[in-house]
Amino acid sequence: MLRFACDYQEGAIPEIIERLTATNLESTPGYGKDDYCEEARRLIREACGAPDAAVHFFVGGTQTNSIVIHAMLAEYQGVISPASGHVTGHEAGAVESKGHKVLVVPQKDGKISGESVRACMRAYLADDSREHAVEPGLVYISHPTEHGTLYTKAELESIREACDEYGLPLFLDGARLGYGLAAEGTDVTLADIAALTDVFYIGGTKCGALFGEAVVIRDPKRLPRFFTTMKQNGAVLAKGRLLGLQFATLMENGTYERVCGHGVRLAQKLKQALVETGHTLFIDTPTNQIFVYLSAEEEKTLSKDFSFAVWNRDENGRALCRFVTSWATTEEAIDTLIAALKKGC
16 A cells, blocks of 8 residues: 555654664753754754844644644634645644634635735724623734645745734744745745744655754744643653754754755656646645545545545535645655556547
């Protein structure tokens, strides 16, 4: 079985495994106070062009999103999110479980706009009984989006401007950030993201690490007791060096974008083959997630040898399928999938 269901089905890049093994018996301070975490923080600040930023390490994405959002909101506030946002439908109500409503706004190709934010705020402020409503207190986006699409720098600037108009902080989910940074044609850099958001995170779990997400807070004074909030919510890893070492390795010598670029290249190879064989794409994505419609027969045949996600079905019985590549996907695996697709056409 060749697996294309997601980008976290393998372990970690060899460099991380080798370094973890080599340092296994070292004795270091706990809770992220070790030299590896400090090295990772230095490299991240340098790459972001944000020398004063606070950097905190988490284990997984849902944990990261729910705790960051909880920390940034007052108890009566909610978070503005695209209708397709991960926090909206793929985190089992983690944000809501902490008492914060997800305020869904329309999206196009997985993205919201500055006008989406303005419209939400205008509607709230125009309500004479808004004291009885949830106040929008934060904007959440992801890059890449749930549809594998990317924001342009101009689009991010537009959202930032809208946030500034209404005093809203901007939080960017970067679970797949490496694949966005490595995509051909993108004009958004890590430094741009650091400058245009208040908080974002650099995804590791889906981007070459065994596990881990690195949260970057541009102005630490915004969340002065963030570590304590993490601890209160069970998010501080005692053996923090396991996270620091992984991110120090990923952030060295362009490794993060290089390994994610491999996954992007193979996804785009698959996309081209799908187009050439007459398949209909749901959306044209430049990253490592490819969405395509398959007939019921194709889906049944392919699922015998390949795993992939079925998102829904249309009125004609076609399945909307998602194929995901990663840093670990091999050329041989993609070629085998392409051959199977061609055989079924």
